[in-house]
Amino acid sequence: xxxxxxxxxxxxxxxxxxxxxxxxxxxxxxxxxxxxxxxxxxxxxxxxxxxxxxxxxxxxxxxxxxxxxxxxxxxxxxxxxxxxxxxxxxxxxxxxxxxxxxxxxxxxxxxxxxxxxxxxxxxxxxxxxxxxxxxxxxxxxxxxxxxxxxxxxxxxxxxxxxxxxxxxxxxxxxxxxxxxxxxxxxxxxxxxxxxxxxxxxxxxxxxxxxxxxxxxxxxxxxxxxxxxxxxxxxxxxxxxxxxxxxxxxxxxxxxxxxxxxxxxxxxxxxxxxxxxxxxxxxxxxxxxxxxxxxxxxxxxxxxxxxxxxxxxxxxxxxxxxxxxxxxxxxxxxxxxxxxxxxxxxxxxxxxxxxxxxxxxxxxxxxxxxxxxxxxxxxxxxxxxxxxxxxxxxxxxxxxxxxxxxxxxxxxxxxxxxxxxxxx
Numbered sequence: 001x002x003x004x005x006x007x008x009x010x011x012x013x014x015x016x017x018x019x020x021x022x023x024x025x026x027x028x029x030x031x032x033x034x035x036x037x038x039x040x041x042x043x044x045x046x047x048x049x050x051x052x053x054x055x056x057x058x059x060x061x062x063x064x065x066x067x068x069x070x071x072x073x074x075x076x077x078x079x080x081x082x083x084x085x086x087x088x089x090x091x092x093x094x095x096x097x098x099x100x101x102x103x104x105x106x107x108x109x110x111x112x113x114x115x116x117x118x119x120x121x122x123x124x125x126x127x128x129x130x131x132x133x134x135x136x137x138x139x140x141x142x143x144x145x146x147x148x149x150x151x152x153x154x155x156x157x158x159x160x161x162x163x164x165x166x167x168x169x170x171x172x173x174x175x176x177x178x179x180x181x182x183x184x185x186x187x188x189x190x191x192x193x194x195x196x197x198x199x200x201x202x203x204x205x206x207x208x209x210x211x212x213x214x215x216x217x218x219x220x221x222x223x224x225x226x227x228x229x230x231x232x233x234x235x236x237x238x239x240x241x242x243x244x245x246x247x248x249x250x251x252x253x254x255x256x257x258x259x260x261x262x263x264x265x266x267x268x269x270x271x272x273x274x275x276x277x278x279x280x281x282x283x284x285x286x287x288x289x290x291x292x293x294x295x296x297x298x299x300x301x302x303x304x305x306x307x308x309x310x311x312x313x314x315x316x317x318x319x320x321x322x323x324x325x326x327x328x329x330x331x332x333x334x335x336x337x338x339x340x341x342x343x344x345x346x347x348x349x350x351x352x353x354x355x356x357x358x359x360x361x362x363x364x365x366x367x368x369x370x371x372x373x374x375x376x377x378x379x380x381x382x383x384x385x386x387x388x389x390x391x392x393x394x395x396x397x398x399x400x401x402x403x404x405x406x407x408x409x410x411x412x413x414x415x416x417x418x419x420x421x422x423x
Contacts, residue, residue: 008386009362011372012204014211018218019192022211023372023382025199027365033104033200034365035097037111038373041188042091044161044226050176052168056125056132057181058088061095063124065113070124076110084111090162091307092377098365101201105210108198112214115189120181129173136167143244143251144317147418151253154238154414155311156231162308187223191215197372199365231257231309234412242418249297250320250419254330255313258407261305261378267391268399269407273303273312274350275342275400276333284337285314289329295322299330312407320420327417331410338408341401355389 011025043054062084063070077084077097084097095114099107139145149165156163167173196215198207234256259265277283277300290296299316314334318326342350362368362385375384 008383009368009372011382012208013376013382014208016191016212016216018216019190019194020211020215020218021195021376022208022215023195023197023376024202024204024207024211025197025368025372026201026203026207027199027368028201030365031101031201032098032365033101033107033198033202034369035099035104035108035111036094036197036199036366036369036373037096037115038092038094038195038197038377039115039189040091040193041093041184042088043164043166044090044228045184045188046161046164046168048159048164049172050168050180051164051172052132052136052166053176053180053184054088054093055167056129056173056176057184058086058093059128059132060120060125060181061086061093061118062114063128064119064121066117066119067113068110070121073110073114076106080107082107086114088166090166092373094373096366096369098200104198104200104202104206108196108210108214115194116215116218116220118185120178120185122178125178125181129176132167132173133170136165136170136173139167141244143242143247143249143418144315146242146244147251147253147416148313148315150240150242150416150418151255151313151414152311154240154416155234155255155257160229160231161226162228162231162306186220190220190222191218192222195373195376197369197376199369199372228308233257233309234414237411237413237415239415240417241421241423242416243420243422244418245420245422247419249317250323250417250421252316252318252323252326252330253313253416253418254316254327255311255414256407256409256412257309258303258312259305260307260309263305265399265403265406266305268395268403269303269305269312271347271350271354271392271395272337272342272400272403272407273301274354275346276337277301277314278303284333285316285330288333289316289326293325293329295319295326295329299326323417323419323421327415331413334408334410334413337404338410341404342397344397347395347397347400351392351395355392358385358388
């Protein structure tokens with residue numbers, strides 16, 4: 001079944017007989033094509049004993065297939081000037097590259113090989129495992145990374161998949177073997193879990209035909225889905241200090257769990273977060289804590305609604321002498337937003353900024369591919385780019401202020417301070 005739209009991005013969607021979804025968007029601004037293949041094989045599918053399995057798989061996926069060695073893959077990419085990346089988040093693993101339009105079919109075939117037929121060479125696994133272990137140790141020595149990992153463990157306790165470290169830990173990664181990667185691939189890499197997005201100087205028929213040729217004969221059943229518990233709502237304030245006395249800067253991570261992406265209040269939360277501090281200096285947090293009080297090297301807020309209740313968090317990097325004042329100032333801004341709400345002028349400014357930013361967010365083939373992958377994952381529809389301005393513009397002042405009251409409670413905040421600080 002194929003669906004097409006005649007406005008906005010004018011993307012087309014085609015579901016192959018085996019379940020692979022092919023989405024294409026024709027764009028001739030540059031003679032290039034971005035290929036982005038996403039598989040529902042993110043870190044939520046790691047077992048408690050094998051934390052970091054998805055991440056390690058993403059690091060080895062492009063290091064050889066049953067048809068080509070890592071050297072042959074590197075040569076195929078280099079001779080066409082193509083840079084390829086593989087990454088994993090909580091829910092999906094994504095293989096992405098951008099190539100010249102004339103190389104599109106060859107590159108799609110190569111990406112398909114990586115997704116469907118990785119060989120997981122033992123030598124490459126050991127090399128990449130060493131790199132992952134080094135990255136984990138670096139995170140353990142980084143106050144900002146340490147604070148965020150600890151905050152998510154507080155927000156999502158009891159080994160909730162959202163609260164576990166995506167890279168794993170030294171112990172779990174050290175015991176992952178090749179057989180674990182092979183089993184993970186067999187369980188999670190299946191046609192019904194795969195979406196290929198093709199954006200650029202290739203017409204829709206050509207893109208769909210290439211997708212059918214590469215993925216159409218793939219046959220693999222998917223493993224069972226992982227049940228995800230709802231995130232708990234904190235009723236009391238939690239604080240944790242992780243003293244790292246050899247560091248020069250203290251990092252503060254301060255947050256709450258909020259709503260799922262499908263919640264109709266999503267756009268009210270988005271606008272509220274924009275006013276609070278999404279872009280640092282431009283929000284209340286940056287204006288108060290960094291600009292007027294001069295206490296923070298950086299401060300911003302972020303909102304990440306997801307399949308289960310996602311976080312809204314504040315991050316700040318401060319001089320250790322300013323930690324207590326900075327936390328009090330974050331409390332003050334959280335309370336002020338919750339009790340006084342946004343002003344009509346703030347709401348108008350945030351709407352103008354976010355709606356005006358939509359075209360800039362869709363300027364490149366890669367950005368468009370990511371937008372279409374997100375829309376497919378959350379079921380937002382091929383016309384989401386067309387509906388988004390109205391969805392933001394329809395939010396009222398009552399909506400955003402109700403969102404602030406529901407989400408922001410300094411007495412229920414989870415807070416982590418990491419760095420040269422003690423209590």
